[in-house]
Structures are given as structure tokens and as C-alpha cells.
Amino acid sequence: MSIAYLNGTYLPLEEARISPLDRGFLFGDGIYEVIPYYNRKPVGFAPHMQRMINGLAALEIKCNKSIDEWRELLDALIAKNDGDNFGVYVHVSRGADTKRFHAYPENVEPTVFAFAFGIKDPEPVDRATVHPYTVSSTQDLRWKRCNIKSTALLGNVMHFQQGYASGNNEILLYNDKNELTEGSSCNAFIVKDGVVITPIEDNQILPGITRRIIIDSLKADGSIPVEERTVTMDEVRNADEIWITSSSKEIAPVVKLDGNPVGNGEVGPVWEAAFRIYTDRKFDF
Template sequence: MTIAYLNGQYLPLSEAKISPMDRGFLFGDGVYEVIPSYQGKTVAAQYHLDRLRHSLEGIQLCIALSDEDLSGILQLLIERNGGGDLGIYLQITRGVAEKRQHAFPEHISPTLFAYTFPINAPSDGATETATCFTTVTRTDGRWDRCHIKSTALLGNVLHMMEAINDGAEEVLLFNESNLLTEAAACNVFIVKDGQIYTPELDHQKLPGVTRRLCLELLEEHTDWRVHVGPVTREAVMSAQEVWLSSSTKELAPVIAIDGKPVGDGKPGRYWSQAQRLFHLYRFDKR
């Protein structure tokens, strides 16, 4: 039985109830995080809490809880859910209002909801056991504030369905200038001529915690040349490797784009080494 947290209470997920007047339900007026935890140990929890603060600022929502309070909630949830390999979903919405109105209501309390779900232990970088992804490409049709980790994910959901309807598992998104932004639920890295490239952060991309960890691990443990800047469609389509990054996947190899193989259509050796660094050092960044 999954134990959830809702506004100060720990209770079975099936008993957690939220009013339909919650602005998260009516407007998608909230922000969230997904934090991985393996055998009771979270990965980069402070980076997630830092981003949560930025997201809260981005939607002008203040909460009374400190980072210590939030960490305490995460720890208790992990314990109460058996401490195995878990993803922790944490969502904060503006709360329940009497009237449905667009403007922020005064004097309402935020709703804080969290629960855990089982996740697979991440890869150690072995190419034989890698979980590979096929992708399609689309023009990024989401909103202009993708740097906020908002619960309003309909744009991402619709893009993900475009991938699924085309028989793929993720979608690589390009802006109006044909530059790579990200994927529906991941950031993206490419390898070209033995060098690593990932788009710079701006309002068109979520500042992924895994992206940040990957850049730090590559900087600390390799002598690879890593470029953070514009990545063209042409560069993606001719890359020797493409990786997706997200908290529950860490790095995942993309083996096809729009039906064409990436490189030799198998997980590449740069991916293998980079994912190996996660395997060795993921808990160093607490």
C-alpha cells in the first residue's frame, strides 16, 4: 500500500482527497518535483529543492515550509513506503479557493501533496542491458515558460502522444529557429566527432537536475570537450550518439530518430561511460 503525504498528514494514497476547487485541478496552478531514491538514499535532493524554490518564485507562490521541513517529509515518506527504489512525486499548488477566478485569490493555503512510486534501479552503463529509446521530431508547441516545472503539462502530454502515435517513445523538440530545446519529459545531449553538446538553459527548457549532474560529472571525471549552447537540427540528425536525461532514467540512449538509426542504432560508448559515472558517483551530490 502506497503511503502519501497531504497537507501535514501521512495516509494511504487511496484515502488522499483534494477538493475540485483546488487551483491545481482547475488551472494547473502548481509546481512539482520528481526525486529518485535508491535503497533509502535520495539523489541530489538539494538540487531538486533548489529548483522547486525557483519554480515557486516563477509562479509567485510562497510556502511556510523550509527545506529542512521538506526534506523531513521526503525522508518519512521513503521510510513509510519501505525504502526500496522509489520515485517521490512532490506537488505544491496554490490551494483551494471558494470561487473559480483567474487572479490569485488572497488568504488561501497551498496544497502540498507527495507520494512514492516504484522505479527501476538505474543502469550501470552496460550496453547490453540499456533501456533504449526511439524518438520522433516536432516543432516545440509548448508555452514560453518551460523553465518553470509547472504541473500544467498539457503541451508536453500532447507532444508525448505524437511520439506514441508514431510508434516512438519520446519526441525531440525544435524551436522556430530549428534549434533543439528538449524532449517531452527529458533534456537532451548529443555526441558529435567525440564531443558532447547540450542546449543552453533558457525559458524554452526545464533546467534538469540530471542535466546538471551530468555536466558536473563529465567536468569532474573526464577530459571530454563539452559544449553548452545552440544545437541545430542538422547536428542532431547527424549525431553519433543522442542521450535523454531525466531523474528516473538518468541517461538513456536514443537509438532512432524519425525511423532512422542514430549512429549504428545501438547504445554508444560515450553513453556507456557517462552512465557509468552516474553509477559510481550519483550519491556524491546530496
């Protein structure tokens, strides 16, 4: 039985209830995070929660928990659930008003919800046995504030479904300048001539925590050059390697794009070297 947290109470997940007038339900008016825990130890806890705090501030949702208070709440949640590896979903909406009205209401308490779900062990740092991904691509039709991790994910869901329906694991998105933005549920990297390259952080992409851990780990190690810059789709289609990254995927190697092989169609050596560096350092953040 999964134990959840809702507005100050730990309770069985199937007993958690919110008002139908909750603005998260009516408008997607909220912020969320998903934090991986391996052997009950979180990856990137502080940056995940700082991103949530930043998102709440951008939406003017008043939830005054500090990072330490979030840690106490979620550690207690983990302690009440069985297992070793978890994804922890944390969700704060603006709360429930007495009516449906677009403007932000005053004097409502935010709804705070969290639950833990089991996740598999990390993929092996071995390009011969890792699970490879295939992806498609399409123009990015989402809103222009993708840097906010909003619960209003319909645009992402529609893009993901487009890729999924075509038999792929993900879909890469590009803007009207034919520049890579990200995936529908992940960030994206390419590798060319041994250099790891990823789009810059702006309003077109989510500032991914796994993305940042990868970049900072590679820069600290120094053995693999990494660049943050504009990436064209021509570069993506001619890349030696493509990776998609998220808290749940970590660093997933892509071997096909739009039905065509990426590089030689096999998981690349830079992925293996970078994933080893990331794996050695991921709990430091």
C-alpha cells in the same frame, strides 16, 4: 498499500482528497518535482528542492518550507512505504479558493501533496545490455516558460502522445529556428566526435537536475569534453549519439530518430563512459 502525504497528514494514497476548487485542479496552478531514491537514498535532493522553491517563487505561491524541512517530510514518507527504490512525487498548488477566478487569490493555504511509487533498478552501465530508446521529432508548440516546472503539462502531454502514438519512446522538440530544445518529458544531449553537447538553459527548456549532474560530473572528471550551446536539428540528425535524460530515465541512449539510425544504430561508447562517471557521482549532489 502506498502511504501519501497531504497537508500535514500521512495517509493511504487512495484516501487522499482535495477540493474541486483547488487551483491545481482548475488551472494547473502549481509546481512539482520527482526525486529518485535508490536503496532509499535520494539523487540530487537539494537541487531538486531548490528548483521547486524557485518555481514557487516565480508563481508567487507562498510555501515557506526550507530544504531541510522538505528532507524531513520526505524521509518520513519513505520510511512509511515498503521497498528500496522509489520515485517521490512532490506537488504544491496555490490551494483552494471559494470561487473560480483567474487572478491569484489572497489568504489561501497551499496544497502540499507527496507520494512514493516503486521504480526499477538503474540500467546497467553496459551498452550491450542497456535498454535503447527510439524517438521522433516535431516543432515545439508549448508555452514560452518551460524553465518553470509547472503542473500545467498539457503541452508536454500532447507532444509525448504524438511520439508514443507513432511507436516511439519520446519525441524531441525544436523551435522555429530549427534548434533543439528538449524532449516532451526530458532533456536532450548529442555526441559528435567525442564531444558531449546539450542546449543552453533558457526559457525553452527545463533546468533538469539529471542534466546538471551529468554536466558537472563530466566537467569534474575531465575525460569527456562537454559543451552547453545552441544545437541545430541538422546536428542532431548527424550526431554520433543522442541521449535523453531525466530523473526516471537517468541517461537513456537513443538508437533511432524519426525511423533513421543514430550513428551506427547502436548504443555508443561515449554513453557508456559518461553513464559510468554519472553513476559513480550521482549521490554526491
